[in-house]
Amino acid sequence: MNKATISEPSFRESVDLMFNRAVALMDLPPGLEEKIRVCNATYTVRFGVRLRGQIHTFTGYRSVHSEHMEPVKGGIRYSTAVNQNEVEALAALMTYKCALVEAPFGGSKGGLCIDPRDYDVHELEQITRRFAYELIKRDMINPAQNVPAPDMGTGEREMAWMADQYQRMNTTDINGRACVTGKPPNGGGIAGRVEATGRGVQYALREFFRDADGIKKAGLSGKLDGKKVIVQGLGNVGYHAAKFLSDEDGCQIVGIIERDGALFCDTGLDVDAVRDWIVKHDGIKGFPDASHQADGAVVLEETCDILIPAALEGVINMSNADRIKAPLIIEAANGPVTAGADEILRQKGTVIIPDMYANAGGVTVSYFEWVKNLSHIRFGRMQRRQEEARHELVVNELQRLSDHLGDAWTMTPDFKQKYLRGADELELVRSGLDDTMRTAYQAMAEVWHTREDVTDLRTAAYLVSIDKVAASYRAKGL
Numbered sequence: 001m002n003k004a005t006i007s008e009p010s011f012r013e014s015v016d017l018m019f020n021r022a023v024a025l026m027d028l029p030p031g032l033e034e035k036i037r038v039c040n041a042t043y044t045v046r047f048g049v050r051l052r053g054q055i056h057t058f059t060g061y062r063s064v065h066s067e068h069m070e071p072v073k074g075g076i077r078y079s080t081a082v083n084q085n086e087v088e089a090l091a092a093l094m095t096y097k098c099a100l101v102e103a104p105f106g107g108s109k110g111g112l113c114i115d116p117r118d119y120d121v122h123e124l125e126q127i128t129r130r131f132a133y134e135l136i137k138r139d140m141i142n143p144a145q146n147v148p149a150p151d152m153g154t155g156e157r158e159m160a161w162m163a164d165q166y167q168r169m170n171t172t173d174i175n176g177r178a179c180v181t182g183k184p185p186n187g188g189g190i191a192g193r194v195e196a197t198g199r200g201v202q203y204a205l206r207e208f209f210r211d212a213d214g215i216k217k218a219g220l221s222g223k224l225d226g227k228k229v230i231v232q233g234l235g236n237v238g239y240h241a242a243k244f245l246s247d248e249d250g251c252q253i254v255g256i257i258e259r260d261g262a263l264f265c266d267t268g269l270d271v272d273a274v275r276d277w278i279v280k281h282d283g284i285k286g287f288p289d290a291s292h293q294a295d296g297a298v299v300l301e302e303t304c305d306i307l308i309p310a311a312l313e314g315v316i317n318m319s320n321a322d323r324i325k326a327p328l329i330i331e332a333a334n335g336p337v338t339a340g341a342d343e344i345l346r347q348k349g350t351v352i353i354p355d356m357y358a359n360a361g362g363v364t365v366s367y368f369e370w371v372k373n374l375s376h377i378r379f380g381r382m383q384r385r386q387e388e389a390r391h392e393l394v395v396n397e398l399q400r401l402s403d404h405l406g407d408a409w410t411m412t413p414d415f416k417q418k419y420l421r422g423a424d425e426l427e428l429v430r431s432g433l434d435d436t437m438r439t440a441y442q443a444m445a446e447v448w449h450t451r452e453d454v455t456d457l458r459t460a461a462y463l464v465s466i467d468k469v470a471a472s473y474r475a476k477g478l
């Protein structure tokens, strides 16, 4: 691709271009490539809700990209920028993401064209329930066929309304709660879902920094500890990623970009303090102890070790890609780097940890929640005390040994307390997520490091995931 001769591809085109680069390196049977690429169906719904004395008409979408596995899965986004092209691109990414992390779902995505900040809670509930009603009656929200989750502009609250709407309309469905994920813990949710995508970004970076060849390819050295990070979007994903990286891995969050500009501080920002400031002041402007830049996007181009776009698609594009200095970009958002920018960055040697892997923590923990809902039992409920009883046997034996040896050997002070405690749901969820992120990274890295024709992680990720989708179609006899 030549920057001078091509124009910026749309999000949907970007996903297809990246897909095409990968399938060109594969040996798929004729026709299967096209079958995997196309979006199976997109449903557009327009519905009216009476608000403030008059009827308002809303437009929403639910797109199903691939049904090689069912149910299909993907978030529902509330934003004024939602359109068919966007939901189809996001649905396609969901197919590849689920395959890569071995979550047994096809890909889907939904969106409603509204700015949630324009409505109060009661109005949002009315709109959400009506949108859900339209989707439920067409089985586009259904535990066996199509299971939405939160995305930009939606969260636990919206998922709880949708689940309740489904249960009102399907009173005898014993698995009704599994119709959406990302619900609040007291409404059928799972511990650790809210933090899951940001937590997954952290686990992805930890795994990257265990990969000596990967670190070298990015021109970096050392560990995650001490790395300078810039984050765009301090919403659900960006906040949790930034918080965990600074609190637990010793990273310095030197830049935070939000809707109303960016904060920069070379010695590191206090992520919780910035988040509190945003909640109180509806933006980052005025935050003390940091410089404020009105044109936030410029801070994407600042010097740092790791750049985390965690807000919107298309923010790194052909107009700014050659000025991006970060040697490592992790795509916490979906589609933040356009196909045109991807080409420029690859030529510069920038390593990009691709969205389909980087933000897969959300769907992974959603998968755990769905399984929990279908099994009707909290994770750990059967094993926890039994595990503790077995650990107690070991601790008692060690105590006997310690008593026998006197001062020559004693147990480390907090060993007993730590070892005795059986894992609760949150620990199990984090462990399952960590395992998923490590396994998927290793599958991609093997392709990246061993195939000469694969020079980037995104192509490697597509190869791994398309291979799995193709195998699933083949098993069905297609």
Ligand code: NAD
Pocket: 150, 151, 152, 153, 154, 197, 232, 233, 234, 235, 236, 237, 238, 257, 258, 259, 296, 310, 311, 312, 313, 332, 333, 334, 335, 359, 360, 362, 363
């Ligand atoms: P969110 O609505 O919680 O947060 C988005 C944040 O971006 C907000 O703080 C918003 O103010 C900020 N923002 C909006 N426009 C901006 C701009 N122009 N510049 C800078 N900041 C801007 O959304 P989220 O759930 O954190 O999702 C963010 C991205 O992560 C999306 O691409 C989404 O598809 C992706 N994602 C989310 C999940 C999830 O579990 N929530 C899972 C996978 C992927």
